Amino acid sequence: MHDPLSKRLWVHIGAFIVALGVAAARKFGAAEPRKKAYADFYRNHDPMKDFEEMRKAGVFRSVK
Template sequence: MCSSVLAKTQMWGLLARPLQICIIGAFIVSLGLAALYKFGVAEPRKKVYSNFYRSYDSMKDFEEMRKAGIFQNAK
């Protein structure tokens, strides 16, 4: 009689390892996209707004709109 021992199959951890790799990958990708949005969209937008409001005169803009007839109550 021949007695050979078969290796036991792995029954746990079959999903955990690939899922852990996917979660780490998703975290890295999301951080990269957040940084890309911050430096590619948000910071340039802040700069444009600050440049606009640095030289913006609200009273001059109001007078132009009043002369154009946009406001009905302001004479």
């Protein structure tokens, strides 16, 4: 009975290691660059300038 339990344990350990690798790849491959892109965008973002451009383009019907 020891052998099947041992094999199953190694399968679970391997799956855990793969899951940690995927989580790390997701964090450093997608999440961190996205956070940096948002920070860069909002560092120099002027919402009033965007509003004026959209107003002139006719996006808002109630604002003249």
